[in-house]
Amino acid sequence: EAGVAQSPRYKIIEKRQSVAFWCNPISGHATLYWYQQILGQGPKLLIQFQNNGVVDDSQLPKDRFSAERLKGVDSTLKIQPAKLEDSAVYLCASSLYGGLAADNEQFFGPGTRLTVL
Amino acid sequence: SQKIEQNSEALNIQEGKTATLTCNYTNYSPAYLQWYRQDPGRGPVFLLLIRENEKEKRKERLKVTFDTTLKQSLFHITASQPADSATYLCAPFSGNTPLVFGKGTRLSVIA
Numbered sequence: 001e002a003g004v005a006q007s008p009r010y011k012i013i014e015k016r017q018s019v020a021f022w023c024n025p026i027s028g029h030a031t032l033y034w035y036q037q038i039l040g041q042g043p044k045l046l047i048q049f050q051n052n053g054v055v056d057d058s059q060l061p062k063d064r065f066s067a068e069r070l071k072g073v074d075s076t077l078k079i080q081p082a083k084l085e086d087s088a089v090y091l092c093a094s095s096l097y098g099g100l101a102a103d104n105e106q107f108f109g110p111g112t113r114l115t116v117l
Numbered sequence: 118s119q120k121i122e123q124n125s126e127a128l129n130i131q132e133g134k135t136a137t138l139t140c141n142y143t144n145y146s147p148a149y150l151q152w153y154r155q156d157p158g159r160g161p162v163f164l165l166l167i168r169e170n171e172k173e174k175r176k177e178r179l180k181v182t183f184d185t186t187l188k189q190s191l192f193h194i195t196a197s198q199p200a201d202s203a204t205y206l207c208a209p210f211s212g213n214t215p216l217v218f219g220k221g222t223r224l225s226v227i228a
Contacts, residue, residue, distance in 0.1 A: 040220065045216065091160050108160025108162070110158070111158075
């Protein structure tokens with residue numbers, strides 16, 4: 001079974017520039033998550049989709065971050081404009097079930113490492 | 118606010134010994150707890166889930182305990198191998214809230 005795909009793997013930008021990340025979840029997975037992982041920290045949920053609807057975006061800095069999941073499959077996460085503190089790894093994950101079932105294992109992609117200079 | 122503490126940033130042990138990692142949480146009462154493994158440059162990989170009514174759960178050389186009174190989970194790797202070297206993340210959750218991850222413990226198994 002193919003895993004969660006993300007691109008690009010690395011991105012370096014200047015502050016105030018914009019950047020977009022792409023995620024292709026495991027086929028058939030209803031739920032898609034975007035996490036931000038700062039060096040030395042655990043992943044922090046930014047946004048969760050179930051199919052193409054948003055379940056939770058309470059920790060998404062909406063003044064600069066946006067995300068969409070068109071047709072309930074692929075997703076993009078955008079930052080505009082980027083700040084120095086946005087330097088982190090952005091992880092996409094997917095899970096089979098909707099909601100937060102206890103056995104709702106999340107499958108993570110390799111992440112995109114963003115460096116903002 | 119919810120707080121998760123994993124015992125130390127790094128743990129070094131000799132090959133063949135048992136590694137024990139600690140996850141403590143405060144200010145909430147999770148009904149479940151997940152453990153993940155993360156290798157450098159890769160996303161976390163799910164290992165085990167334990168429910169609040171399960172005192173202990175095992176999978177091959179892994180054992181997880183969940184003490185809701187102490188607000189603590191212990192993660193054990195028996196007969197550790199260099200291939201077990203990685204960062205291990207705990208994520209307690211209530212089932213109706215998103216996963217919140219600890220910072221992780223970086224385990225190094227020395228041959």
